[in-house]
Amino acid sequence: MELIDLTVIQALAGMRSGELSSEELTRAYLARIERLDRGLVQAYLTVTPELALEQARRADARRRAGEDAPLLGVPMALKDLTLTKNVRTTCGSKMLEEFVPIVDATITTRLYDAGAVLLGKLNMDEFAMGSSTENSAYFPTRNPWGDLTRVPGGSSGGSAAALAARLATFTIGSDTGGSIRQPAALCGVVGFKPTYGRVSRYGLVAFASSLDQFGPFTADVSDCALITQVISGHDPLDSTSLDAPVPSYMSELGADLKGVRIGVPTEYFVDGMEGGVERAVHAALDVLRSLGADVEEVSLPHTDYGLTSYYLIAPAECSANLARYDGVKYGYASPDAESMWDSYYKTRGHGFGAEVKRRIMLGTYALSSGYYDAFYLKAQKVRTLIKQDFDRAFERYDALVAPTSPTVAFKLGEKVDDPLAMYLNDVCTIPVSMAGLPGLSVPCGLSEDLPVGLQVIGKPLAEGTVLRVAHAYEQAAGWAGLRPELSH
Amino acid sequence: MSISREEVEHVAHLARLGLSEEEKTRLQRQLSQILETMRAIDQVDTTTIPPTAQVIPLDTIMREDVARPSAPVDDILRNAPSHEAGFFRVPPVLETGDRDL
Numbered sequence: 014m015e016l017i018d019l020t021v022i023q024a025l026a027g028m029r030s031g032e033l034s035s036e037e038l039t040r041a042y043l044a045r046i047e048r049l050d051r052g053l054v055q056a057y058l059t060v061t062p063e064l065a066l067e068q069a070r071r072a073d074a075r076r077r078a079g080e081d082a083p084l085l086g087v088p089m090a091l092k093d094l095t096l097t098k099n100v101r102t103t104c105g106s107k108m109l110e111e112f113v114p115i116v117d118a119t120i121t122t123r124l125y126d127a128g129a130v131l132l133g134k135l136n137m138d139e140f141a142m143g144s145s146t147e148n149s150a151y152f153p154t155r156n157p158w159g160d161l162t163r164v165p166g167g168s169s170g171g172s173a174a175a176l177a178a179r180l181a182t183f184t185i186g187s188d189t190g191g192s193i194r195q196p197a198a199l200c201g202v203v204g205f206k207p208t209y210g211r212v213s214r215y216g217l218v219a220f221a222s223s224l225d226q227f228g229p230f231t232a233d234v235s236d237c238a239l240i241t242q243v244i245s246g247h248d249p250l251d252s253t254s255l256d257a258p259v260p261s262y263m264s265e266l267g268a269d270l271k272g273v274r275i276g277v278p279t280e281y282f283v284d285g286m287e288g289g290v291e292r293a294v295h296a297a298l299d300v301l302r303s304l305g306a307d308v309e310e311v312s313l314p315h316t317d318y319g320l321t322s323y324y325l326i327a328p329a330e331c332s333a334n335l336a337r338y339d340g341v342k343y344g345y346a347s348p349d350a351e352s353m354w355d356s357y358y359k360t361r362g363h364g365f366g367a368e369v370k371r372r373i374m375l376g377t378y379a380l381s382s383g384y385y386d387a388f389y390l391k392a393q394k395v396r397t398l399i400k401q402d403f404d405r406a407f408e409r410y411d412a413l414v415a416p417t418s419p420t421v422a423f424k425l426g427e428k429v430d431d432p433l434a435m436y437l438n439d440v441c442t443i444p445v446s447m448a449g450l451p452g453l454s455v456p457c458g459l460s461e462d463l464p465v466g467l468q469v470i471g472k473p474l475a476e477g478t479v480l481r482v483a484h485a486y487e488q489a490a491g492w493a494g495l496r497p498e499l500s501h
Numbered sequence: 502m503s504i505s506r507e508e509v510e511h512v513a514h515l516a517r518l519g520l521s522e523e524e525k526t527r528l529q530r531q532l533s534q535i536l537e538t539m540r541a542i543d544q545v546d547t548t549t550i551p552p553t554a555q556v557i558p559l560d561t562i563m564r565e566d567v568a569r570p571s572a573p574v575d576d577i578l579r580n581a582p583s584h585e586a587g588f589f590r591v592p593p594v595l596e597t598g599d600r601d602l
Contacts, residue, residue, distance in 0.1 A: 381512060
């Protein structure tokens with residue numbers, strides 16, 4: 014096995030036994046990034062070799078001194094909306110092309126404290142708005158599956174593609190309406206959005222504050238449990254972070270599924286779902302049954318309204334959050350403005366890309382006088398109904414299982430000019446976000462030689478149950494370790 | 502539903518978003534399509550349903566009102582597009598003939 018194929022847990026075992034150093038591992042990834050990233054996968058916006066090697070050497074020195082830490086010496090990469098002190102953070106936008114944070118996000122601090130090594134920052138749809146990473150202001154990322162002709166999903170497409178191409182041991186992304194789970198499904202890796210509030214959002218460049226959440230991309234569910242453990246927990250710097258104890262997620266793994274009640278929401282098998290995706294998900298349900306779970310269908314009647322209410326609420330929050338880009342405090346400023354007012358129009362008109370402008374317009378419209386009640390307030394009431402659907406289902410079930418995405422990875426360019434077609438990619442992930450629930454995507458096979466994802470959904474703060482179901486499935490189904498062939 | 506060009510211009514003004522004529526034309530068409538689709542929520546009866554702004558069971562978090570050190574001014578100004586003598590530098594604010602005043 015090559016170094017770059019090691020999971021987080023295998024890499025840690027190698028370093029703990031002294032067979033392997035963080036510097037060796039870090040150099041192996043940096044060499045692979047050099048060879049496969051720019052011009053091919055294009056997952057990285059910024060690579061930080063000097064910082065990575067410095068952190069790796071420090072990790073090795075700590076180990077030699079007899080120290081250990083949960084991720085000591087493990088090379089990782091972060092979605093480029095994660096603040097990293099002294100490392101450029103663009104959010105995939107020209108607006109922040111030269112922005113160098115003066116603080117670390119809480120998640121960055123936690124990962125550094127756990128000993129992780131930063132390889133670089135990962136590509137994304139601008140301000141996390143998109144489902145294909147084609148809305149990056151810099152370049153699209155290519156899915157390592159499908160001869161580099163397909164999208165990796167989005168908005169955390171760089172995080173998913175980097176992991177699938179083994180350009181990091183694990184990566185971090187963020188999910189607002191599916192931006193971790195959908196790219197994880199399309200790239201054949203594990204991606205987890207924990208409960209809203211489980212992971213601090215301090216230092217996550219804001220898109221829609223009632224929905225945004227950080228989470229990990231990993232090669233398997235055990236790695237996912239370990240990273241979730243490190244990043245979870247209360248943070249006084251984020252007043253929406255939950256002050257609830259973080260249980261030991263690793264100890265949830267390995268339990269069987271006897272007597273576990275699993276609901277399968279029928280509405281998630283939407284019109285237009287690909288046959289191969291549906292077959293892979295149904296085969297996964299058979300695996301869950303064979304493990305002793307009670308699997309039955311359940312109805313979440315307001316599912317159809319998830320997408321429609323989300324595309325009013327998220328743009329509304331976006332239009333408020335992105336008002337901060339005024340060309341004064343940080344970020345791009347139009348060089349040819351004649352007055353302060355002129356500067357606002359030109360700075361925002363030139364600094365934002367097409368999708369971001371579309372969402373700002375949509376959100377401003379939904380919040381504007383005369384339309385607030387009919388659009389924004391109405392959507393918030395529908396959000397209540399969506400949450401109530403889940404509350405009722407979780408009276409009877411321990412977890413819900415559904416497809417993550419109705420399709421496999423589509424071709425680059427295929428949907429980029431059709432915003433509504435692009436929005437439909439998130440139809441199976443959005444309701445979960447609207448209810449703030451933990452949702453994980455785990456690979457469940459291939460359709461047309463492209464990965465399919467199975468979504469496991471839990472009650473609020475039931476990360477442990479979600480990981481347990483996903484882990485049992487993964488162990489029985491044997492899709493972990495599925496790798497694309499990168500013939501370069 | 503269809504959005505007029507004047508509505509596009511009004512919303513862009515509210516958002517302080519400079520748009521080219523081409524962008525206005527495209528957004529007029531796209532926003533009309535998108536809002537038509539999102540209007541599907543009209544079919545849901547919500548007369549007795551309260552709105553949900555956020556899903557977590559938290560009230561406003563209070564903390565002691567104690568002064569803490571803030572980031573050094575030089576650090577903050579490092580990311581400013583323009584600054585002078587410890588201040589952000591901006592284009593003239595008070596100009597005559599501005600429709601926003």
